[in-house]
Amino acid sequence: MVENAIEISGLKKTYAAHGNQPPKTALKGIDLAIPKGSIFGLLGPNGAGKSTLINILAGLVTKTEGQINICGFDQDTNPRHSRASIGVMPQELNVDPFFSPREALEVQAGLYGIPKSKRTSDEILAMIGLTDKADAYARTLSGGMRRRLLLGKALVHHPDVLVLDEPTAGVDIEIRQMLWDNVRKLNEQGVTIILTTHYLEEAEDMCDEIAIINHGEVIVQDKTPALLGRLDRKTLVITPETEVTGLAAPAGTELEKRADGSLAFTYSSGTTSANSIFGALSRENVTIKDVRSEEPDLEEVFVSLTSSKSGS
Numbered sequence: 095m096v097e098n099a100i101e102i103s104g105l106k107k108t109y110a111a112h113g114n115q116p117p118k119t120a121l122k123g124i125d126l127a128i129p130k131g132s133i134f135g136l137l138g139p140n141g142a143g144k145s146t147l148i149n150i151l152a153g154l155v156t157k158t159e160g161q162i163n164i165c166g167f168d169q170d171t172n173p174r175h176s177r178a179s180i181g182v183m184p185q186e187l188n189v190d191p192f193f194s195p196r197e198a199l200e201v202q203a204g205l206y207g208i209p210k211s212k213r214t215s216d217e218i219l220a221m222i223g224l225t226d227k228a229d230a231y232a233r234t235l236s237g238g239m240r241r242r243l244l245l246g247k248a249l250v251h252h253p254d255v256l257v258l259d260e261p262t263a264g265v266d267i268e269i270r271q272m273l274w275d276n277v278r279k280l281n282e283q284g285v286t287i288i289l290t291t292h293y294l295e296e297a298e299d300m301c302d303e304i305a306i307i308n309h310g311e312v313i314v315q316d317k318t319p320a321l322l323g324r325l326d327r328k329t330l331v332i333t334p335e336t337e338v339t340g341l342a343a344p345a346g347t348e349l350e351k352r353a354d355g356s357l358a359f360t361y362s363s364g365t366t367s368a369n370s371i372f373g374a375l376s377r378e379n380v381t382i383k384d385v386r387s388e389e390p391d392l393e394e395v396f397v398s399l400t401s402s403k404s405g406s
């Protein structure tokens with residue numbers, strides 16, 4: 095049984111020089127295993143190499159070096175099966191303006207060699223909420239509808255792996271919700287989802303596991319909770335009964351007095367205990383009305399990991 099939907103080893107990509115542009119190495123040797131059935135986040139700053147990686151997986155860009163296995167099929171020795179195992183919803187809204195959604199799905203199915211009797215265009219149109227618009231010209235569709243059509247096109251061959259490249263960039267909350275509902279449903283049916291997004295909160299909510307790419311290298315891959323636990327930093331927010339003035343931050347903590355009068359103590363949980371904060375408050379006779387803790391979010395982890403490596 096294949097445990098990983100995708101296995102990538104030693105993947106390198108150098109774009110050839112053109113004009114006065116020198117060659118550009120976009121991927122420097124990527125090793126990545128994407129577990130079957132997961133919702134996997136591929137994150138990284140602009141220019142990190144995410145699109146290059148996705149386009150290589152989709153067979154749209156040729157790699158310079160390395161191995162890729164998709165659902166047990168080696169991309170070099172079994173390109174047809176490996177391509178049939180993956181569907182990609184691209185970032186650009188590149189739908190043909192003269193095709194209706196139904197025609198666009200039929201054409202796409204034709205490209206994958208799916209016989210007419212096995213096509214499921216109506217089912218896909220219903221899933222993406224475009225049954226009403228099935229026969230309308232694509233140029234009359236709104237941006238959100240086009241994006242849903244792109245999702246539909248990625249699904250015509252019922253791939254085991256679905257790649258979503260920035261699926262929610264610039265879409266409103268309703269469409270975003272619908273996309274996520276669809277993605278969750280597909281994942282429950284066993285489809286492995288690979289997602290790139292600039293919305294880190296979205297990745298935090300949706301992804302079981304995350305890899306962060308920077309300057310063409312994977313700098314971390316971990317389960318989302320473990321990744322969030324990597325920053326050994328906590329903030330304890332105390333709301334005092336009455337306003338506190340002149341309190342010094344206990345050793346090992348930073349104190350921020352917030353606009354609502356609460357006191358936020360940030361400390362490293364490995365070296366400082368919350369007790370030292372409560373001790374300091376007690377010595378100053380501060381009565382505590384409320385207390386809560388704030389854990390680091392993915393954004394903080396992301397910034398801390400990507401800003402510590404210098405550029406190429």
Ligand SMILES: Nc1ncnc2c1ncn2[C@@H]1O[C@H](COP(=O)(O)OP(=O)(O)OP(=O)(O)O)[C@@H](O)[C@H]1O
Pocket residue numbers: 109110118119120138139140141142143144145146147
């Ligand atoms: N066709 C190309 N020719 C030359 N260089 C390219 C080409 N495509 C991408 N690059 C370069 O390769 C690097 C990685 O680009 P890529 O688009 O893969 O990054 P990304 O992580 O997807 O960024 P973004 O989030 O902005 O889409 C960048 O430095 C980019 O300028």
